[in-house]
Structure formats: C-alpha cells, structure tokens
Amino acid sequence: MHLPDKTIERLSQYRRNLLISLSKGKTHIFSHEIAELLHITPVQVRRDIMLIGYNGTLRKGYDVKALIDLIGNIIDTEEGQNVCVMGLGNLGKAIIKYLCGKRPKLKIVACFDTNKEKTGRLYADIPVFDAEELTEKVKTMNIAIGIITVPFERASETANRLVNAGITGILNFSSKPLNLPGHVYLEEYDMITSLEKVAYHTKEK
Amino acid sequence: MHLPDKTIERLSQYRRNLLISLSKGKTHIFSHEIAELLHITPVQVRRDIMLIGYNGTLRKGYDVKALIDLIGNIIDTEEGQNVCVMGLGNLGKAIIKYLCGKRPKLKIVACFDTNKEKTGRLYADIPVFDAEELTEKVKTMNIAIGIITVPFERASETANRLVNAGITGILNFSSKPLNLPGHVYLEEYDMITSLEKVAYHTKEK
C-alpha cells in the first residue's frame, strides 16, 4: 500500500491529537472534529482515513482508540525503533531532553560526539559515546534511525558514518544537503529556510 | 509576481550555497552545478530562476553575485526584519545561539518568557523580557516576526499575544496547530512528525 508523504505527516498529527481526545474521555470522533483540531478540511481527513483502509461507523464517526492503534501500526514497528543523536551540541541536547519518554516506540538510546569532554558520560540518562564507536553500538543497541545535529561541515561525513553503520533512516538538521544511497530514507529540516520563508511571506503581506 | 512556496524554499537554499561558492571565488555557475549542490535537477533550478525573472548568460551560466543579490531582494526587506523568540527553554536557547549573527537581515532582537527567573537579563546578548511587555517591545523594537518555543499548552495564547502585538509572521515549533487570522503568515514545524515520517519510511524499506 502506497501512502502519500503528506498523508503520513497528517496521520502523525491525527494520532497526537486523537490521544489528547482519548485522554479527555472521547470514544468516537467525526471527520469534521478531527479537521477542526488540525485546521484542515473534513474531506482531507476522510480521504486519509480511507487510504489507510479504516472504516468508521456512519453517523457515529471513528472509534478513537481503534484509529490511534491503526495509525500506530502504520507508522511504528511492533517492537519500536531505536534512535541515536549525532552531535551533543545545543540542538542535540534540546532534542534529547524533548524526546525522552515522549514516544515509546521511538526511543533515543544513544548519542555520539567527537569531543572527548562530552563522551563517556550520560546526558539526560542517555549514554554519550565517541563517534568512533558508532558501528559497534548501532549493532549492539539495535539502532535504526539517526538524527544529525553536528555542524554543517561535519554533516556529510557523519551521514556516511551512519549509512556505513547500517542506519536506514536519517533526520538531518544541519542544513547541509546530503546525497545518500537509495535504500536510506532522508528527511531534511532546514530552520534558516523556514525562517526565510516566514520573512518572505511577512514582507509580501 | 506569485512564487510557489517550494520555489521560495529552494531559493533560500540556492542563496546559502551560492554564498559558499562565491566565497570560494566562483563568479559564474551553471544550472547543473547548482543542481548538484542541492541534489535536485537542473531543470528545476532553471525554472525557479526563470520564475524570479533572472537571466543567465548562454554558455556562461548565472552570475553568482547577481543571483545572490536578486534572491536577497525577494526574501528580505531592504532594512531587514526583526525577530523575537517566545519561550527561553532548551529549544529557544539553542535557536538564539544558532541564529545570532547568522542572517543580518533577520536579527533576533528580543526574547520573552513568563518565568521571572529568566527575565530581566541577557541571554547570549539578547534581552529577555517578561511576556507582558510584548506589545510595547514589538512597537519600540520594530519586531515583525515571532518564533514560538513555549510548551504545547501555552502555544495558542502566545500566538494570540503575538498577533495582538502586531506581529504578522510566525514560526511555530510547539506542535500545536494554530488558527490565526488571514493576514498573519504561519509556518509550522513539527519535529515529532518529521521523526515519525522517518520511522514510517525506515520501516517500509
């Protein structure tokens, strides 16, 4: 089953907001209610839900719990995937603190740095290893995903290291465009570009 | 002139990479060279450049300096736009340190927090004010853009505060979907969604 990227993004957001609804005791929800939560259209919601093959109940809406579980089945693996952070700088630290415990199926289990002063200890309960140890730790700790928060100039070598170590999913914050083999999924996030986009639109208004 | 959002994003990236090329002494560049830098196709580059009305020289390529300046004219205002950060937490701090001095036309000039222990001092040379002072400071410091790095539960009220203070461009990191009046441009970045996208694709491969 092929799902559009945009649908995946929205599924992630549906789930997060559905969990909030569930915790408030809501058992069923209509497409227009989900749409309101995310400020999109009900049609879009229904279409996304159709694409993942879920069926709501006519005039009762969608079963919140069941929908959450199904989205979980699509996004996550059963056992979950382990994540590592490359570069314990300002951003790396913020991400570790933020993500810790937030997503049980996406656990940050290790961090890697080249600065000897940072390695060999814990940061927010996460072990910080020397980047040399990457390949070994990826294997022993069963790490599937890497987050790149090293400086621009170190991003390419870090990405190659991750790929060589067997990582197949990368989230890159370094703003350095990376060219990776086809079997590795790469998601780039460029904060300067986001901010410049805001600048452009703010100017235009 | 209307420019697609995706084109704006790429223009931002073209400029960043062109500045590097320029600093290496390159005066002219071909569409396929720009494409290589970003790992996209030359056609895409040419089309984007066409859309902004720039003309290269046949068989000589684009004048690097002139292209940088033109992109600057599109993205930035002449005097630049001032930016504030809402919430001096882990992420807010990282962003301030990262952005300081990086983009002369997008200066972070102030930060706002509600925690009295954080306000009334400088962080990385940026003054930290009480959030109550927002409206006043937006006026006196001529702030046009706000970056939201407050907790999820505080995001909506913070956005409203920004809008009431006269801000017309917002970059939101809180993962809380915001519903703002049409005259305000909103860019949302949701890190969990990015990571879950990686998780999905990593699982699928």
Added chain:
DNA sequence: TTTATATTGTTATTTATTTAACAATTAATT
C-alpha cells in the same frame, strides 16, 4: 569562417495533491 556542442528559457506533459460532488446508509425523530 563554419560547424558542433553546451546551455539557457520556456512551453507542454506528467505526476502528485487537494477539493468538490454525491450516492449510500445509519441513527435519531416524528
């Protein structure tokens, strides 16, 4: 000078995504 090659600018085509339309039908109401 002539020819060949490389490169731009732009239109046409394809692909991806969103939005609209609406039939089917269930639950609530009369």
Added chain:
DNA sequence: AATTAATTGTTAAATAAATAACAATATAAA
C-alpha cells in the same frame, strides 16, 4: 414505521508541482 438529517466512503474534477522536451543561440573547436 416512516421520515429526516447527518455522515461516511469514493469517484471525479481542479490545482499545484515536477519533469520532459526542445527551440534558440553563444561559445568553443575545427
């Protein structure tokens, strides 16, 4: 029991974005 209103699931249409195609032509090579 019949009627009404609301909501889903899905196909069709519209919009947006990326890619392909190619004519025009400047430069380099013959």
